[in-house]
Amino acid sequence: MFGLFKKFKEGFSKTVSSIAAKTRGLFGGRKIDAASLGELEEALYTADFGVETTTEILAEIKKAYGKDKDLQGRQAAEIGAAVLRRVLAGSEGTLEGAALRGEGTPSTLNALRGERSAPELADGAAEKKPIVIAMIGVNGSGKTTTAAKLGWKLKQDGRTVTLAACDTFRAAAVEQLKSWAQRLDLEIVASHTGADSAAVAFDGWQAAKARERDYLIIDTAGRLHTKSNLMEELAKIRRVLQKHDPSAPQHRWLVVDGSLGSNSIEQAKVFHQHFGLTGLVVTKLDGTSRGGALVGIYRQLKVPIYFLGLGEQPEDLQPFSIENYAKAVFGLDS
Amino acid sequence: MFESLTDKLGQALRNLRGVGKLSDENMADALKEVRTALLSADVHFKVAREFTERVQAQCVGQEVTKSVTPGQQVVKIIHDELVRLLGEGTTQLSGARPLKIMMVGLHGSGKTTSTAKLGKLLKKRGYRPLVAACDVYRPAAIDQLEILARQEELGFYADRNSKDVPAIGVAALTAAQTATADCIIFDTAGRLQIDADLIEEVKKLRARVQPDEVLLVVDGALGQEAVNVAKTFHDALSLTGLILTKLDGDARGGAALSIKSITGVPIKFVGTGEKTGDFEVFHPDRLASRILGMGDVVSLVEKA
Numbered sequence: 001m002f003g004l005f006k007k008f009k010e011g012f013s014k015t016v017s018s019i020a021a022k023t024r025g026l027f028g029g030r031k032i033d034a035a036s037l038g039e040l041e042e043a044l045y046t047a048d049f050g051v052e053t054t055t056e057i058l059a060e061i062k063k064a065y066g067k068d069k070d071l072q073g074r075q076a077a078e079i080g081a082a083v084l085r086r087v088l089a090g091s092e093g094t095l096e097g098a099a100l101r102g103e104g105t106p107s108t109l110n111a112l113r114g115e116r117s118a119p120e121l122a123d124g125a126a127e128k129k130p131i132v133i134a135m136i137g138v139n140g141s142g143k144t145t146t147a148a149k150l151g152w153k154l155k156q157d158g159r160t161v162t163l164a165a166c167d168t169f170r171a172a173a174v175e176q177l178k179s180w181a182q183r184l185d186l187e188i189v190a191s192h193t194g195a196d197s198a199a200v201a202f203d204g205w206q207a208a209k210a211r212e213r214d215y216l217i218i219d220t221a222g223r224l225h226t227k228s229n230l231m232e233e234l235a236k237i238r239r240v241l242q243k244h245d246p247s248a249p250q251h252r253w254l255v256v257d258g259s260l261g262s263n264s265i266e267q268a269k270v271f272h273q274h275f276g277l278t279g280l281v282v283t284k285l286d287g288t289s290r291g292g293a294l295v296g297i298y299r300q301l302k303v304p305i306y307f308l309g310l311g312e313q314p315e316d317l318q319p320f321s322i323e324n325y326a327k328a329v330f331g332l333d334s
Numbered sequence: 335m336f337e338s339l340t341d342k343l344g345q346a347l348r349n350l351r352g353v354g355k356l357s358d359e360n361m362a363d364a365l366k367e368v369r370t371a372l373l374s375a376d377v378h379f380k381v382a383r384e385f386t387e388r389v390q391a392q393c394v395g396q397e398v399t400k401s402v403t404p405g406q407q408v409v410k411i412i413h414d415e416l417v418r419l420l421g422e423g424t425t426q427l428s429g430a431r432p433l434k435i436m437m438v439g440l441h442g443s444g445k446t447t448s449t450a451k452l453g454k455l456l457k458k459r460g461y462r463p464l465v466a467a468c469d470v471y472r473p474a475a476i477d478q479l480e481i482l483a484r485q486e487e488l489g490f491y492a493d494r495n496s497k498d499v500p501a502i503g504v505a506a507l508t509a510a511q512t513a514t515a516d517c518i519i520f521d522t523a524g525r526l527q528i529d530a531d532l533i534e535e536v537k538k539l540r541a542r543v544q545p546d547e548v549l550l551v552v553d554g555a556l557g558q559e560a561v562n563v564a565k566t567f568h569d570a571l572s573l574t575g576l577i578l579t580k581l582d583g584d585a586r587g588g589a590a591l592s593i594k595s596i597t598g599v600p601i602k603f604v605g606t607g608e609k610t611g612d613f614e615v616f617h618p619d620r621l622a623s624r625i626l627g628m629g630d631v632v633s634l635v636e637k638a
């Protein structure tokens with residue numbers, strides 16, 4: 001556990017240091033007072049926690065302060081972390097399971113399929129291959145990069161993976177995923193720009209099935225949630241896949257740019273309405289943003305968070321951990 | 335949400351109806367609503383506070399117009415102040431020939447797309463633009479720019495065998511001269527403001543090509559990080575303008591106010607779609623209404 005936290009914290013270090021720097025006086029040995037409460041409010045807002053979560057954390061700390069005027073910064077930080085733990089309870093996507101940490105127990109496959117009981121695994125795995133993971137989201141959020149990183153991670157873990165280049169719209173989107181596939185030696189099914197994205201998904205599924213691959217990862221074109229015709233295109237991809245396997249795509253992940261503000265909550269709501277999200281990946285948290293919007297999204301939708309993107313390299317995709325996130329945000333060490 | 339700001343202000347200022355003046359006391363609740371509204375539009379915490387204080391100073395002592403609610407009147411004052419702030423500076427580009435423009439920003443903000451969009455716009459204005467591929471990191475970044483350049487019939491320069499970004503920039507200038515291009519737009523890689531090596535790289539590129547414009551390309555939905563981003567990019571590169579992208583969505587765009595307040599750099603263009611034609615000169619009044627989540631109130635008050 002400690003090792004994992006350390007790794008997480010390294011990736012998240014700028015985030016940690018930036019928020020911790022702001023609140024060092026506050027979360028150190030110092031006693032809480034009106035001024036430090038003001039600083040805390042600022043730190044929470046600037047972490048993109050939004051009005052609701054900020055108000056909630058502040059209220060709890062103020063309540064504790066009302067009871068105990070000698071409340072120390074460290075205790076306030078603990079309270080804040082506790083609120084995050086409570087709000088985020090249940091938010092860890094189970095892909096974080098053992099296999100992705102290199103232990104390779106069967107429960108990972110189970111977890112991936114959303115079936116938590118081990119006995120069903122063996123049969124289910126053969127029957128339902130490939131498991132389809134679709135990456136969706138607004139423009140530039142990190143879908144293509146995440147598809148490549150995830151493919152690499154699964155491959156490291158001994159799984160077989162096919163990528164499907166279903167962004168047939170954006171200039172060089174196909175070339176981008178192809179280039180990743182080549183670099184990471186991943187199998188890819190692609191057509192050309194302008195091709196029917198649902199047809200590529202269909203081909204991808206057939207190829208993955210014929211080759212008995214464990215996973216099919218589908219990269220889709222970026223689309224703003226406000227464009228209903230583009231949302232319809234996603235539905236079409238889904239319908240086509242379901243001709244093969246009614247449960248596909250088993251995973252429908254929204255890839256969210258962690259540096260965005262409150263609009264990401266709106267994005268998540270609309271994608272959820274149209275596509276029934278099963279998971280989130282929050283990217284670009286190697287910057288100084290604290291990705292507080294993920295808390296807002298989880299509050300609203302209760303869709304689990306599987307991974308955080310902490311850089312542009314394949315290994316920069318890390319399992320989401322509530323504990324690590326809560327501690328990192330409040331500068332608490334384990 | 336902010337749609338109800340007018341209502342909320344109305345409530346906060348109800349006992350003021352038909353009475354006289356806005357004062358510190360009767361404004362306090364209303365300003366709290368204003369601040370909350372700005373925060374939920376992703377305006378930076380400190381910027382929201384400063385802005386609210388300034389608006390308060392302007393409101394106090396004003397007579398309440400009889401025909402509108404005090405809430406609407408306050409919204410109008412806020413709106414006007416926002417327009418003033420957002421609209422400071424010119425949307426014009428430098429008149430230099432050749433005109434050298436560098437695009438910089440975070441990952442995925444829309445630099446490459448905006449490079450093509452701006453090229454298209456300038457071509458329409460009579461320039462002969464050439465776009466230069468200075469992103470040597472993102473897979474297929476060069477292909478992306480090349481495809482867009484071909485599509486818009488813009489000059490294009492890339493060196494697929496080099497990773498030396500400043501040298502690529504210089505070579506692009508020579509290529510532009512040979513091709514008699516009179517406007518060169520440099521597309522650069524996405525980079526975090528805290529990535530010292532990559533900031534150093536783009537500083538070197540700037541020093542070598544001496545651009546007339548350095549435009550920061552920012553996602554319209556950017557959150558509180560906007561302030562850190564703007565500060566570092568501005569310190570490192572002396573920005574001359576901003577491009578705000580993806581405004582075809584429903585993000586309220588509060589980050590633009592943060593960046594404007596921090597850097598003072600004018601907002602020049604907005605991106606309103608994925609196609610190269612979806613690009614407009616910036617209008618402060620539209621963005622102000624957007625940040626405030628309303629439009630009608632202003633015209634209503636204007637008529638009153």
Ligand SMILES: Nc1nc2c(ncn2[C@@H]2O[C@H](COP(=O)(O)OP(=O)(O)OP(=O)(O)O)[C@@H](O)[C@H]2O)c(=O)[nH]1
Pocket residue numbers: 137138139140141142143144145146167170173220221222223255283284285286287308309310311312316441442472524526
């Ligand atoms: N720093 C950082 N950059 C990232 C991360 N994930 C993706 N990126 C970068 O963000 C940019 C956009 O990533 P893409 O994967 O192309 O995003 P996309 O969602 O596929 O974009 P569209 O297909 O155009 O909608 C690229 O420059 C990536 O290298 C991350 O976790 N950290």
Ligand SMILES: Nc1nc2c(ncn2[C@@H]2O[C@H](COP(=O)(O)OP(=O)(O)OP(=O)(O)O)[C@@H](O)[C@H]2O)c(=O)[nH]1
Pocket residue numbers: 139140170222224439440441442443444445446447448469472475522523524525551579580581582583604605606607608612
């Ligand atoms: N809807 C919409 N999409 C946009 C707009 N501007 C750019 N995009 C899309 O946003 C995504 C990212 O755009 P790029 O131009 O690749 O962004 P970039 O800043 O060059 O990305 P990196 O080079 O990876 O840092 C693409 O899917 C674009 O089509 C816009 O104004 N509206």
Ligand SMILES: [Mg+2]
Pocket residue numbers: 143144145167173219220221222
């Ligand atoms: Mg993509």
Ligand SMILES: [Mg+2]
Pocket residue numbers: 445446447469472475521522523524
């Ligand atoms: Mg680019």
